[in-house]
Amino acid sequence: MMDLRDDEVIAATRRWVEQVVVAxxxxxxxxxxxxxxxxxxxxxxxxxxxxxxxxxxxxxxxxNVQPDVETTLLIHPQLLQDFYQYNDFLEVADELLVDMDLEGVYQVASFHPDYQFGGTEPEDAENYTNRSPFPMLHLLREDSLTVAIDSYPEVDLIPERNIECMNEQGVEKLRALLKACLKPDAGN
Known part of the structure; x- marks a missing residue:
């Protein structure tokens, strides 16, 4: 993994959120x-x-003590580069929620540069819905997620729509977009 300063890692991650997740x-x-x-x-x-x-x-x-923070992206660019090790770690993260008596209060969503859904091939476009510049753990408030889901029409169609969107973009474009997020001048 390239040697980046924290501010560069955050900037690349923010570009990914803006240019992929939000866009x-x-x-x-x-x-x-x-x-x-x-x-x-x-x-x-x-x-x-x-x-x-x-x-x-x-x-x-x-x-728990900062309600003004809605969600956290805990980015770990130097650790768990192997997707399967990362995937195994997610079980440990879920166990931590139980140990801290926070199951049902928060959930951990997963993003990784090599993310692969079960039943897909490594380069299937749909994997890019969860591919990020770096491995990261996304901490979500369950209550906020419930409110958002309840107020969003046809929320059950989001995964299907995302798969369709990624397939329309194609793997080459998605790979290039993800790579571009790592460039300091991307999106400027």
């Missing part, structure tokens, strides 16, 4: 929180899974 409306709730500056971008310093778990616990505790 393609992959999450119809993302733009509002981004505009309101209620998204916390945090670059992990962890170089081991136990350290990342500690940072995750810290971010969950912080969400």
């Amino acid at each position: 393609f409306n992959l999450c119809p709730f993302a733009k509002r929180e981004l505009v309101k500056e209620r998204v916390r971008f945090v670059v992990s310093k962890a170089d081991s899974e136990p350290e990342l778990l500690d940072e995750l616990a810290h971010e969950l505790a912080l969400l």
